[in-house]
Amino acid sequence: MAASRPALDGVFAINKPVGMSSAQVIRDCQHHFNPSNLFKPMLEQEASKRAQESNYRKKRRGFGKNDIRVKMGHGGTLDPLATGVLILGVGRGTKSLQSFLDCTKTYETVVLFGASTDTYDRVGKVLKKTGYEHITKPMVEEALNSFRGTLQQMPPLYSALKMEGKPLYEYAREGKPIPREIQTREVNVTELDMVEWYEPGEHNHRWPAEDATTFERQFAEQVWKIEKDQMTKEKRTPEEEAEESKALADHEDFKRQADESVDALVYDRNKKRNKKNKNGAQNTPALMSGALGDAPPPKQGRGSNLIPPSPDPNTPPPWEGKGPAAVRIRMTVTSGFYVRSFCHDLGLKVGSAAMMAELCRSRQGDFVLGSENCLEFDDLSKGEEAWAPQLEKMLVQWNSKSNKTPSQAPVRAAPAQSDAQQSVEVSVSPPRKRKASEEPEAAPGSPSKKSNIRPSSRERKPPSPKEDKDTSA
Known part of the structure; x- marks a missing residue:
C-alpha cells in the first residue's frame, strides 16, 4: 500500500x-x-x-x-x-x-487634504475642515523631509491604546480628564517618496459625508492640546519615562495576547444543529471534494463588507469648486508605525488638515505583493x-x-538571568501532567522511576538542530 x-x-x-x-x-x-x-x-x-x-x-x-x-x-x-x-x-x-x-513593512497611501476625521481616514466622521488652496506639490515634498528617519509618533484618537484599562475616548465621554500623557512611540521611516501628485479636480477621493458631534470635537481638541503640550514642554524625568515605557510594554503584551487568543485561530460557530434528512441521518457537510x-x-x-464603497464620480463633492489636492506616497517603516497618523500629521505640517483615503501594504518581510x-x-x-x-x-x-536558516525570531530581549536563577526556576516549576499510558520520566542518576526530581538547566540535553524551528521572516 x-x-x-x-x-x-x-x-x-x-x-x-x-x-x-x-x-x-x-x-x-x-x-x-x-x-x-x-x-x-x-x-x-x-x-x-x-x-x-x-x-x-x-x-x-x-x-x-x-x-x-x-x-x-x-x-x-x-x-x-x-x-x-x-x-x-x-x-x-x-x-x-x-x-x-516586528518586521519592516512597505505601504502606499493616498493622502487627501482639507479635512480631518476622528479615525484619521475616509470612513470616520469629519472633525474639522480647513483651507487647502495654498497647498502645492513643492510644499508637500518639503514637508516630507521632516518625516524621514527616527521620530516620535502619536497614535490616532481612536486607536487600540488604553490608559489604565480604558480607551482614550471613554474618559472624555465620562467627563473625566485623561489621567496621564499619551504615550508616543519611536518609529523609523527608512524610505519616504512621493509617487503621484493629484491636482484639485483630478481625483475622485472625497471627505466623509457625516460630521462629528460636539462631544467628539471637544474630545479631539483635548487630545490635540495634550499632544501640543507634550511636544513643547520640558522632557520627563527618568521615573516618568520608566512609567510610560512600562505602560507601553503592557499595552504591547495585551495586544499580542489578544491577537493570539481571539484572531490567531478563527472558528465559525455552528449556531444551528444539523437537521436530519428523510432517512433519519444527519446532514453533515462533506470534508473532501472528490x-x-x-x-x-x-x-x-460579518467581516466581509466593513467599508462603504467609493463615491460615484457623478456624485456632487462635499466642497465648492475643484476641491483639495491629494498625493500618493510610498513608505518603508518599522513595526508600530501608524500610517493614518502620518497622514494626519502631514496635513498639519502644510498648514491644513488631511486624512488617509487609501492604504495598501505592498511588502511585509520577504513577502511582496504581486510576487x-x-x-x-x-x-x-x-x-x-x-x-x-x-x-x-x-x-x-x-x-x-x-x-x-537558523531560528532567529525578532522578539524583544528578555532580562538576562544567571544559570543559578534558571536552575531554581526549573526546579520549582510544577511537573507536567502525563497520560495514563505514559511512564513517569526518571531524572538522570535517579534510583527510582517514581522520583519527581527534575534535572536542572545544566543537566538537560540541548535540543538537536532538527528540533529547532525557524521563525525568521
Missing part, C-alpha cells in the same frame, strides 16, 4: 481585498481549504488525533470548535480599509507568525485547480527555506 501524502503546512501571503477584516479572510480561506485535496492529509491527521482524545478533552474544546478544519492564523492584521500583503500561517506554520509582528466538485462560495461573513509568494484572493473563487498549485509551491518553498 502506497504511503499517504504528508501534511503540508507553512507560511504564505495573500492579497487582502478592501473592506474585509483579516479574520474574515481566514474564514474564507478555511472554507476553500477544508474540502480540498491539498489539505486532506492535514485534516485526516487531525481527525485521527481527535479520535484518540478523551471525552473530557472533547468537552473542554468548547462549543463550535469540535469541527475539524485547517488550523490558520495571521502575522499581523490589516485594517478593513487597507489592501495588500496579509501573512497567513497553516498548521504548524502558525507558530512562526509571531516573528512577523466527485462532489468544488466547495460552494462562502457566505458573506510568486503572495496569493491573489480572487484565485480562491476559481477553484482548487487555480489556487492549489500556487499555494503548494509557496509552502514547499517556505519549508525549504526554514530548514536552511
Whole structure:
C-alpha cells in the first residue's frame, strides 16, 4: 500500500481585498481549504488525533470548535480599509507568525487634504475642515523631509491604546480628564517618496459625508492640546519615562495576547444543529471534494463588507469648486508605525488638515505583493485547480527555506538571568501532567522511576538542530 501524502503546512501571503477584516479572510480561506485535496492529509491527521482524545478533552474544546478544519492564523492584521500583503500561517506554520509582528513593512497611501476625521481616514466622521488652496506639490515634498528617519509618533484618537484599562475616548465621554500623557512611540521611516501628485479636480477621493458631534470635537481638541503640550514642554524625568515605557510594554503584551487568543485561530460557530434528512441521518457537510466538485462560495461573513464603497464620480463633492489636492506616497517603516497618523500629521505640517483615503501594504518581510509568494484572493473563487498549485509551491518553498536558516525570531530581549536563577526556576516549576499510558520520566542518576526530581538547566540535553524551528521572516 502506497504511503499517504504528508501534511503540508507553512507560511504564505495573500492579497487582502478592501473592506474585509483579516479574520474574515481566514474564514474564507478555511472554507476553500477544508474540502480540498491539498489539505486532506492535514485534516485526516487531525481527525485521527481527535479520535484518540478523551471525552473530557472533547468537552473542554468548547462549543463550535469540535469541527475539524485547517488550523490558520495571521502575522499581523490589516485594517478593513487597507489592501495588500496579509501573512497567513497553516498548521504548524502558525507558530512562526509571531516573528512577523516586528518586521519592516512597505505601504502606499493616498493622502487627501482639507479635512480631518476622528479615525484619521475616509470612513470616520469629519472633525474639522480647513483651507487647502495654498497647498502645492513643492510644499508637500518639503514637508516630507521632516518625516524621514527616527521620530516620535502619536497614535490616532481612536486607536487600540488604553490608559489604565480604558480607551482614550471613554474618559472624555465620562467627563473625566485623561489621567496621564499619551504615550508616543519611536518609529523609523527608512524610505519616504512621493509617487503621484493629484491636482484639485483630478481625483475622485472625497471627505466623509457625516460630521462629528460636539462631544467628539471637544474630545479631539483635548487630545490635540495634550499632544501640543507634550511636544513643547520640558522632557520627563527618568521615573516618568520608566512609567510610560512600562505602560507601553503592557499595552504591547495585551495586544499580542489578544491577537493570539481571539484572531490567531478563527472558528465559525455552528449556531444551528444539523437537521436530519428523510432517512433519519444527519446532514453533515462533506470534508473532501472528490466527485462532489468544488466547495460552494462562502457566505458573506460579518467581516466581509466593513467599508462603504467609493463615491460615484457623478456624485456632487462635499466642497465648492475643484476641491483639495491629494498625493500618493510610498513608505518603508518599522513595526508600530501608524500610517493614518502620518497622514494626519502631514496635513498639519502644510498648514491644513488631511486624512488617509487609501492604504495598501505592498511588502511585509520577504513577502511582496504581486510576487510568486503572495496569493491573489480572487484565485480562491476559481477553484482548487487555480489556487492549489500556487499555494503548494509557496509552502514547499517556505519549508525549504526554514530548514536552511537558523531560528532567529525578532522578539524583544528578555532580562538576562544567571544559570543559578534558571536552575531554581526549573526546579520549582510544577511537573507536567502525563497520560495514563505514559511512564513517569526518571531524572538522570535517579534510583527510582517514581522520583519527581527534575534535572536542572545544566543537566538537560540541548535540543538537536532538527528540533529547532525557524521563525525568521
